[in-house]
Amino acid sequence: MSNKSKKASTGVKKRGVLETLWRYRVLELMCLPAIVFFFMFSYMPMPGIWVAFVKYNYRKGIFGSKFVGLQNFEFLAESGKLFSLTRNTVLYNLAFIILGNLVAVIIAILLNEIRAKMFKKVSQTLMFLPYFISQVLVGLLVYSLLNYDTGFVNEILVALGKAKWQPYSDPSVWPWLIVLIHLWQQTGYNSVVYFAAICGIDAEIIEAAKVDGANAFQRIRYIILPSLRPTIVILILFALGGIVRGNFGLFWNIIGSNSVLYETTDIIETFVYRATMSDFNFSTASAVGFYQSLVGFAIVMLANFAVKKIDPDYSLF
Amino acid sequence: MAKNKEIEFEASNSKIKLGTSDYIVRGTGYVLVTLYAIACVFPFLIIIGTSFTSESYIRTHGVQLFPREFTLKAYEMVIGSGNIWKSYLLTIVLTLIGTVCGLLIIAMTGYALQRKDFPFRNAISFYIYFTSLFSAGLAPYYLLMTQTYKLLDSYLAVLLPLMMSPWLIILMKNFIKQIPHEITESGKIDGAGDMTIFVYLILPMIKPALATIGLFLALGYWNEWYQSSLFLTAKVTVKPLQYTLYEIVNKLDALRNSVAGQYVTLTDIPEQSVKMANAVLATGPIVLLYPFVQKYFIGGITVGAVKG
Numbered sequence: 294m295s296n297k298s299k300k301a302s303t304g305v306k307k308r309g310v311l312e313t314l315w316r317y318r319v320l321e322l323m324c325l326p327a328i329v330f331f332f333m334f335s336y337m338p339m340p341g342i343w344v345a346f347v348k349y350n351y352r353k354g355i356f357g358s359k360f361v362g363l364q365n366f367e368f369l370a371e372s373g374k375l376f377s378l379t380r381n382t383v384l385y386n387l388a389f390i391i392l393g394n395l396v397a398v399i400i401a402i403l404l405n406e407i408r409a410k411m412f413k414k415v416s417q418t419l420m421f422l423p424y425f426i427s428q429v430l431v432g433l434l435v436y437s438l439l440n441y442d443t444g445f446v447n448e449i450l451v452a453l454g455k456a457k458w459q460p461y462s463d464p465s466v467w468p469w470l471i472v473l474i475h476l477w478q479q480t481g482y483n484s485v486v487y488f489a490a491i492c493g494i495d496a497e498i499i500e501a502a503k504v505d506g507a508n509a510f511q512r513i514r515y516i517i518l519p520s521l522r523p524t525i526v527i528l529i530l531f532a533l534g535g536i537v538r539g540n541f542g543l544f545w546n547i548i549g550s551n552s553v554l555y556e557t558t559d560i561i562e563t564f565v566y567r568a569t570m571s572d573f574n575f576s577t578a579s580a581v582g583f584y585q586s587l588v589g590f591a592i593v594m595l596a597n598f599a600v601k602k603i604d605p606d607y608s609l610f
Numbered sequence: 611m612a613k614n615k616e617i618e619f620e621a622s623n624s625k626i627k628l629g630t631s632d633y634i635v636r637g638t639g640y641v642l643v644t645l646y647a648i649a650c651v652f653p654f655l656i657i658i659g660t661s662f663t664s665e666s667y668i669r670t671h672g673v674q675l676f677p678r679e680f681t682l683k684a685y686e687m688v689i690g691s692g693n694i695w696k697s698y699l700l701t702i703v704l705t706l707i708g709t710v711c712g713l714l715i716i717a718m719t720g721y722a723l724q725r726k727d728f729p730f731r732n733a734i735s736f737y738i739y740f741t742s743l744f745s746a747g748l749a750p751y752y753l754l755m756t757q758t759y760k761l762l763d764s765y766l767a768v769l770l771p772l773m774m775s776p777w778l779i780i781l782m783k784n785f786i787k788q789i790p791h792e793i794t795e796s797g798k799i800d801g802a803g804d805m806t807i808f809v810y811l812i813l814p815m816i817k818p819a820l821a822t823i824g825l826f827l828a829l830g831y832w833n834e835w836y837q838s839s840l841f842l843t844a845k846v847t848v849k850p851l852q853y854t855l856y857e858i859v860n861k862l863d864a865l866r867n868s869v870a871g872q873y874v875t876l877t878d879i880p881e882q883s884v885k886m887a888n889a890v891l892a893t894g895p896i897v898l899l900y901p902f903v904q905k906y907f908i909g910g911i912t913v914g915a916v917k918g
Contacts, residue, residue, distance in 0.1 A: 313729055319804035320728045323718035327738060327774060330715070334751075334771055335741035337758075341750025355753065400646065403639035406632075412640070418901050419647040422654070425900045427833035427852040430893055433859050433885065434653035437660065437673045443882055445656055448672040477649060485908050508631035542836065549860060565748050570840065575749040582747020590744045 345579035365580040374564070375584065382539045382560040388472045389479075389540075390532040394525060396480050401487035402513055420481030432546030435474060464557040467548070471558065475543060490524045491517060527600060527607050534596035537589045541566065561585050654897070661685070661886035668882045684887035694891060696848040704769055704850060705831040712773040712827045713820060719774075720782030721808050726791065735783075742776040752840060767841035768850065772830050778823055785819035786812065822906045832896055851892040858888050 314321065345365055347358040369375045400420075407413055423431070438445045439460050447457045460466050494517065502512050541562035548558045550567065561581060568578035601608035655675055660668060661684055662677035671678070688694055719738075723731050745751075761767035789812065797807035813820075838853035849857070 317728055317730065320722040320725060321730065323722040323804070323808070324730075324734050326715045327719040327779065328734065330770075330774060331738055331741050331776075333759075335745065338746035338750040338754045341753055342746050344750060344753065354757075355750075400643065403635070403642055406635045407639045407643065408636070412643075416643045416647040418904060419650050420643075421900065421904050421907070422650050422897065425829065425896050426893055427835060427855075429833075429835050429852050429856045429859060430657075430889055433855070433889055434657065436859070437656055437882075437886070438653060443668055443672040445673050445675075480646065481650065489908075508629045509635040510631050513635070546856075546859075562748075569749050569752050575753060578749035579747055582749060586744050586747060593743050 342579060342583050344575050345583045347576060349574075349576040365576050366584065369577065369580055369584075375581070377556075378559060378561045378564050378581065379537065379588075381557065382562075383536055385468070385471065385539065385560060386532075386536045388468070389475050390529060390536075392472060392476060393479055393483055394529055394532075396476055397483035398487050398521060398525065400480060400484040401491055402517060404484065404488055405491045405517070406509065417481070417485075420484070422481070423478040424482045428542030428546045431474065431478060431543065432549075435470075435547050439470075461551060462553050464554045467554055467558050471543070471547065474547065475540070478543075486528065487521060487524065490521055494520045523604060526603060530596045530600050530603075534593040535589070536592060537561065537585055539563070657886050657889050661883055661890050663883060665881045665883050673882065673886075681883075684881075684883035685891075687884055688887045688891060693848060694851075694854070694888075697851045697854045700765070700848050701832060701851045704765065704834075705828050708769050708773055708831045709824050709827045712778075713824050716774050716778050716782050716823060717786075717813065717816065717820065718808065719779050720786050721812055722804075723779070724783045724787045725794065738776050738779055755841060762841055763843055763845050764841070768834060768837045771837055772827070772834060778826060782816075782819060782823055785822075786816055789815055818906065818909060821903075822909050825903050825906050829896070855885075855888050855892045858885055 308316070341355055344355045344358075346360060346362060347355065348361050348364075349355065350358040366375075404413060404417070437443070439447075439458075441447060441457060441459050441461065450457055460470065499512060499516055502516055507515070539560035539562040541560075544558060544560055544563050545566065548554050548563070550571070565578045565581050565585075568574045568581070597608055656673050659675045659677050660673040662680055662682070663674045664679035664681045664683070667679045668674070719734075722728055723735050725731065755767055756762045759767075793811050793815070794807055797811050802810070833852055834850055835852040835856045838850050839856065842849050842853065
């Protein structure tokens with residue numbers, strides 16, 4: 294067996310690179326559109342990162358503009374902008390990851406205990422609904438619930454004889470609201486993964502525990518949760534890898550350019566979008582973007598390292 | 611045989627002794643799941659209810675769960691302007707072309723990358739995967755698309771970037787991996803080329819994968835507003851549905867940004883019911899379709915969620 298494989302591998306070596314290229318031409322052609330695609334839309338923009346190191350001049354273009362070194366970064370760091378953007382992005386993501394997984398696990402476990410098939414099916418379908426809609430509609434839904442003049446919440450407050458609530462001019466409430474909205478939109482989707490993992494548990498183990506007199510709490514505590522542990526750990530680690538990347542659509546469609554709320558709601562993505570699309574300040578936008586990419590890359594590497602330690606099967610590379 | 615009997619016995623046994631804890635857990639389950647399910651539907655009912663309510667009633671009483679002073683005026687306004695059908699057509703065309711092309715490319719790439727005898731599979735996989743680890747960021751992307759590729763105000767700027775993603779290619783690769791390698795081998799023995807094997811042997815076997823990934827792509831196109839917000843300016847009159855909704859929802863911003871906006875008075879700002887009617891029309895097809903397609907999504911999530 295080993296002899297045979299040795300022969301095969303020396304066979305490959307003897308063939309030149311060109312011959313190998315020709316031999317697998319069909320498979321290469323099959324990959325070609327994707328290779329071109331990622332070259333055009335992901336690799337071609339990379340040299341443009343240079344714009345972060347210049348004082349961008351529209352007429353002179355990225356590479357003709359004046360080189361200013363790290364000045365764009367220094368300005369962002371000194372003004373405290375970089376810190377507050379990073380803080381907001383990371384804290385929101387931490388809340389999304391921890392609460393998101395917690396709620397998803399709870400819903401999946403409860404759904405598994407429910408026996409009524411029809412109830413299960415209908416509720417799962419309804420829970421999936423928020424995942425299918427665009428972030429634009431999410432923004433509109435939130436607005437129609439919370440706005441001052443016609444919002445549903447204020448209607449109820451007025452009906453109860455209470456004072457109206459003005460969340461759109463109160464930055465302090467948005468961390469709670471945005472986390473809640475995120476949970477609302479993602480829990481149906483996230484719980485499916487855990488629900489599938491629970492369904493994968495050997496039914497005999499659970500039945501055996503029942504026979505041995507384990508009650509529902511004990512079955513959840515000693516069988517279901519431990520079996521979910523690897524899935525939970527891996528999903529959390531992967532999510533942590535993206536901790537400096539924000540959910541732009543969610544924040545932009547809910548907050549938009551309402552600068553009163555920026556203090557607690559401005560994340561890296563929304564800042565970069567405004568800098569690019571409203572201020573045309575490409576150098577600042579790119580400086581923040583490059584900083585985000587570098588930090589994000591380092592964190593993914595760390596997360597992957599951790600996953601590899603826990604279970605090499607799940608590591609990315 | 612004896613084992614089967616045992617399981618049956620246990621199953622029936624477990625039915626008898628449902629303890630207090632079971633009732634607590636199940637009761638909590640029914641209550642919490644019901645509450646969450648209601649919360650998921652509730653905002654949609656407000657949108658629908660308000661879209662059929664008269665504007666004057668909304669002004670004085672706010673948005674409505676059930677239509678009050680029932681009227682179709684908002685829908686007449688939205689449909690009457692005529693542009694909504696063009697938006698529908700554009701969105702459908704973009705979704706169809708993008709999904710079919712994307713699906714074909716993703717399937718081909720996924721097949722080639724899971725072939726264990728393909729010597730470049732690791733290099734190409736890394737080349738694709740790297741783009742999700744490190745990106746140039748928005749500003750360089752925007753400058754490249756508008757200045758080098760000259761795609762400002764072009765529908766291509768919406769169609770092309772959504773066609774594939776590293777994640778979808780990996781998902782497809784993992785799906786195809788589950789097909790035994792012997793299928794490819796048997797095709798080779800019969801003298802078939804790689805393309806023939808892919809089209810006649812592999813494609814028919816990965817229908818569920820095509821459905822799942824096709825749906826992810828189609829959903830991406832249907833819900834697209836982001837690329838449009840970057841690249842379609844006021845010069846383009848017909849825009850994808852969700853971006854049309856986006857513009858109406860953010861009309862004030864849109865007016866401020868467009869040159870013409872300086873001469874538009876505040877009365878032109880769309881009213882609540884019109885916003886809602888637009889939302890219903892833009893989202894309706896997805897909401898009506900998704901109960902039938904959700905099983906493919908669930909299949910996709912469970913295959914692709916964890917394994918990278």
